[in-house]
Amino acid sequence: MKRIVTLMLVDRSGEVLGEASPFEAELPWWQEVSGFGPGVQVLRLLRAERPAPPGGRVTYLAEVTGSFPGQINPVSPYGESLVKPHPQRAPYAEVGGPTASIDWATSVVPGVTAHQQRTWNLSAIWRLNDPTGRPVAWLKQVPNFFAHEPYALRMVGAAFPGLVPSLIADGDNGRMLLAHAPGEDRYGAGAEVCARIAAAFHPVQAHFAADPGPLAGIPDARLKVEPYAEVAEPFSASIPGLEALIEDLPSRFAAIAECGLPDTLVHGDLHPGNVRTDDAGRLTIMDWGDCTFGHPALDILRLTDGATGEGSPLAARDQLLADWATRWKQTVPGSDPLRAVSLMRPVAPLRAALLYATFLENIEPTEHPYHAADVPDRLSAAVVAA
Known part of the structure; x- marks a missing residue:
């Protein structure tokens, strides 16, 4: 397209x-x-x-x-409308914003040139090359609602060195400098890579389930009915079955709790495209802005969304879930991980709808098209999943 x-x-x-x-x-x-x-x-x-x-x-x-x-x-005069301040505009979207961020980055890592890669309401990213053209670091800048990302990188990196990008520095206005992670992003990778990701991530979740204290520094997404009811309310009349799903949430959440899995660190967008691998077998999990304190099934559901392999994609997905459940049964004897996943299936798209609604509340209107269709789409998907 x-x-x-x-x-x-x-x-x-x-x-x-x-x-x-x-x-x-x-x-x-x-x-x-x-x-x-x-x-x-x-x-x-x-x-x-x-x-x-x-x-x-x-x-x-x-x-x-x-x-x-x-x-x-030449174009018709726009007056001041293009650069008029907006309270929900990210600092990197202001005139002079990218230059200020690049100046900060090059003061920390001198001798590099910055090459803009991405910019939108969720982040701005520049690749920093040395004089030979080799990438040595990345400048990333995020809006206020992702300001916890450097904290999350430090938290996970301290407990599991090498699993996340090395944080060189962080600064004002959501700026952070990340060391270059070797390898390639694994967008579209199949079940084998997904299995590696799941196996590498389980010790992280087990660790923070046992020691959740540091998770006070990231958003709390533990299961509560009220946020989901609020995001669903404007669409209840237009999405058949949504009202019934929300009314059933208290009993569903009680049943999820009975499955015995602890709340822990949730990456929030754990798919192969947010993972880099290299020829030496190193695996680096990227993009921690969506991380929360919540239910671990959210990540395995995200990871198995696109799992494929030889034979049926459903078979590949089911094997990933079975392996994930085995690890959790060993970590929490007596738990019922597969039942928890089944009960969480409609909660995952509800959580996505809530997240997209949060984005829309905190970005300026010209960038709403990035996410405007996502809230009703995910609410509809929750009804189907239920």
Whole structure:
């Protein structure tokens, strides 16, 4: 699916310079901005012709920070509307924001050049290369609702060295510097990689189940009816079965508790694309912004979403679940992990709907298309799963 990009350009003072000529981006995903050319830093999404990603015609606001290589076409005056402050705008989406973040990063790791990779309402990411072009570190910046990510990296890294990216430094406004993790992201990897991830992550969850004290520093997602009822209420009349699902949550949560699995560290988005592996067998789990203190079944349900292998994908998924259950039975004798997973199936999409609603409450309206369709979609999926 094609993504046709237009950049609305402003200078360092925020004055509108005009539009760059449209071009086709290499990837369809709206947040991917690598390869947009030197001399610009993409700030944020302005508009899109489609109601949701990926693809389509997309316009971004971008700051000219160097010598812009393309033609700049005049446009009708926008006045101050493009750079007018917004209380929910991330610091890295402001004019001058990327430059300030890069200056901070290069003061910590001198002699590197920054190459913008991604920017959207959940993060901005730059690759930092040494003079030979080799990546040595990554600059990541997150909004306030993900401000706990550096804490989570320190927490997990202290107990399980090498399993998470090494945190070089963290700073103001959600900035963090991460050491480069060798290997490649495993988007689309099948059951074998998922099995490795599950096996590597179980000791982490077992550790923090036994010692949950440090989890006070991350969001609390332990099961309570009220947050789910609130996110579902606006859609109860339009999604058949949703009201009944919410009304049943107290008994469902009681049954989940009877299964005996402890609350622990939940990664929140544990899929192969958030894991890097290398030829030496090293496995690095990335992107901890969604982590919470909650039920461990949420992660195995996320991990098994796309599990495939030789034969039936369902067979691959069931084997992953069986292995996961065996580990938890050894960790918590007398527990019933498979029943817990069955009961948690509709809770996982409910949790996703709640998370997307949180995003929408905390981002500026021009970036709502990233997530606006996700809340009703996940609520509908919860009804189906129930």
